[in-house]
Amino acid sequence: MSSSSEDKLSKGLVRAAEYVRMSTEHQRYSTENQSDAIRQYALQRGLEIVRTYADAGRSGLNIDGRSGLQRLLSDIENGTADFTVVVVYDISRWGRFQDSDEAASYEYRCRAQGVRVAYCAEQFENDGSIGSDVQKVVKRRMAAEYSRELSVKVFAGQRRLIQLGFRQGGPPGFGLRRHLVDENGESKGELLRKQHKSIQTDRVVLVPGPPNETELVREIYRRFVHDQLSEAVIAADLNRRGITTDASRLWTRGTIHQILINEKYIGNNVWNRGSFKLKQRRVRNSPNLWIRANSVFEPIVERSLFDAAQQIIQARSRRMTNDEMLKSLSDLLVRRGDLSGLIIDEAEGCPSSSAYQSRFGNLLRAYQLVGYTPDRDYRYIEVNRALRRLFPGVVSDVVRGIENAGGYVIRDAETELLQINNEFSVSIVIARCRETAAGAMRWRIRLDRGLLPDVTIAVRMDRANIAAFDYLILPTLDMNERVLRVQEYNGISLDAYLFDSLDRLFEMAERISVREAA
Template identity: 60%
Template sequence: MSSDLENGKDGVDDRSSLVRAAQYVRMSTDHQKYSTENQSEYIAFYAAQRGYEIVRTYADEGKSGLRIDGREAVKRLLSDVESGRADFSALLIYDVSRLGRFQNTDEAAEFELRCKRAGVTIHYCAEQFENDGSMMAGLFKAFKRSMAGEYSRELSVKVHAGQTRLIELGFRQGGAPGFGLRRQLVDENLQPKGELAAGQHKSIQTDRVILVPGPPEEVAVVQAIYRGFVEHDRSEREIAEDLNRRGLRTDLGRPWTRGTVHQILINEKYIGNNVWNRTSFRLKQAHIRNSREKWIRRNCAFTQIVDAGLFARVQAIIAQRSIRLTDAQMLDVLKALLNQHGALSGLIIDESEDCPSSSAYRNRFGGLLRAYSLVGFTPPQDYGYLEINKELRRLHPKIISDILTGIGQVGGSAMLNPVTDLVRVNDEFTLSIVLARYRQTGTGAARWHIKIDHQLRPDITVAVRMDADNRAPMDYYLLPHLSLGDAFLRLCDHNGLGFDAYRVPSLESLFALSRRAKLRKAA
């Protein structure tokens, strides 16, 4: 910052006339392009030029912008503003993305509205628009918020692809090694560099982590667990009780339980397989247990400490437990477990001596959620959207087929690309058909999220808004190609002329675009 600016020569000289303001700064990692110091410097320049005095700073350092949770500074800011403790009337933020990269832009809008109602106006110092409440400011903010969320989504896709590649190369991606194993740091040439202790992480980007056998005494315990289960017909609980009597503890220093023994018996890392993506927490939205076909694996990536044949015998015994039971019997056991605990989870199931494993319920009923619903249990978090998405994937080919039929009935030609799902009409333009699930906000307002995929560059995106039951189309948006890059559109019941001009109650207008007309031959 220049000395002239600090002395107020180009800014506002009379400090008594300055408007009291707070600043909010945030960064996700230490490697981020815009550090909190850089943000503060630009905000100070903005304040000097506009007549603001920064009297308070709220900083979230090393915090993701995907959610409010975990960002103590922004929570404290809202508390100060809404409680009347705030001694400022303006809030200065570097740009829209620093407030958050919410996947639901309504969260950012709600934050700003709460501040505004409390008499605190927000200014985005580095943006090319004034946050003055005008229609253009609203449009720019909506677009910027969508792009901020889209940036995180695209980054998530890239990170997932990079992690998948590393798993397939045989490298470990996070998580504790487990009892009997250790994390080994290797360089880019796969040369060992040392063992990583609990809580330690690699510090050089090109270094990688693999799993290696742990101390011989731990390896011997793991092998004894497998032999006891197969050769001596001992249950997981009996093995756990024996380990505890011997004074042994798990890798986390805790007593052994049926569940911890069970996890050792079913984890493929003990036969050297590198398996990842069993569960996912993409964009910090919801923990999801992925189906087996989505798992990423590399067999024989590490040195095995359990014989593969012995491991296979263990899996056969565990699978046989549920094979002997009918569907009704498995559900009766689950219902009894629910009555005993008042709730269900994978951990509760795996800790129960007389209950098939959680994986057995997933395999038999197509997922734990399905099994839960059959015994009348609803988890605290609503996962119903998973079933809705499954139904929408089933409807998608039918809707595409209906569009192909409708175009053909008016004399047009349409061809579906089976790889991209783009429909080419009359060899003139392409269509992308997107189904938008109906969802409700916490206040009961209707929302539809639409992904515009510009990598495929469709000429028209046919956005199908589903009805409240997500069973049939409610209406359609015929959206022409926009040069805005990939984007999410978040629609509500009424979206203003800018978007609702593209809304149609049926696809007749789309079919009319495809209609071929005979031209009279020129004289």
């Protein structure tokens, strides 16, 4: 733009904000392209864009997780907004809400505070006329219908792939590995942790893992069925023998139970046990809605042994009446002060969470019958307590790894700050995993500026907050914020410090003998 044009537009401009959004389902318009169109629109209408609110990689099906839109509404309703117009690319970028009244409500909240919403790529002016109002209603319904139709097509495609024997996401589990095949079924090799297929026509199947793991899975089944040992006893014995899970953590009653009930160990591919369609409400589906393909993977466990294990597990709850099961759940609530699937599965003598779901339809119904209302904060407290108990072991593991590499460590008993080889200091934090309504993983990492460590190790926990998911090895000099809010993938500026193990840290601490010069 010429300087004369800039001078001309600098007078009498109306201050405006832009809102841009790009979802993972719709990569057609990037936020940059939206912003370019918005700014061209603003130039033609005498608007000056003074604020940008963005939601990159966020679905428009609801407002949860859309911090940009939430911040926009908050600024407007708190009276801190210094603009009178919000410009959006089109109706669908504002949202694909399944209830068109919800979409209208957010626009109304802006208008009620004197802030107008404009759509730069629509064929109508959002001026409050009957014509524009009718077109907005139609466009909102079209945006919602597009998402609904896409959801149906995606579900049908996933169902077809499951029936063909292909894996649809999720970790393989102990004793199994993910294997990549091409469109003709030809092997392309094992997929390691965090590796993903890069070609659309490639598919993933499950194959047996290392012989020591597959034999251990069979041993767990034999000891449970033939020796009639409980999950807790089996877990305790494996821990005593120094055997860890695939996540290098201790075994628990719950981890053993999950191995005993999962059909993938007999080669079955089961999907749609739970669903979260259109991000409306997460539900546990009844077995008649499950999508399955039997005997499509190479089995680890014989079918007769698996069936015997299921009969034992089911018999434990069948022997109990509804009242007895609820009494057991109520007693557990009194002992623990809280309930969750994990707490139930780890409780000795209590039916499993799956037994309660089968008997009462879902866990929430069982909770209601014992007078318990789940509170998210209470569950966070339980997880935080568990992570605090885990912390000393994590620090000890780090110290042991450094010492095994030939380094030496001075450990401050009060702050847990580690001085490595008198060369650099390390602080360790454990980041609890928070799952969004859409199922995405999020972590909040607080960096301890008071201790001023040279390096911070952030242990990102898995979805269940039981085992480490991965590690961020963060140099303090490159971190400008006190709190990092991170997702699974964050771009090279942060993911460059992301590792599956702490081997890189141990390499930093390794001592190398250097011959004295003659």
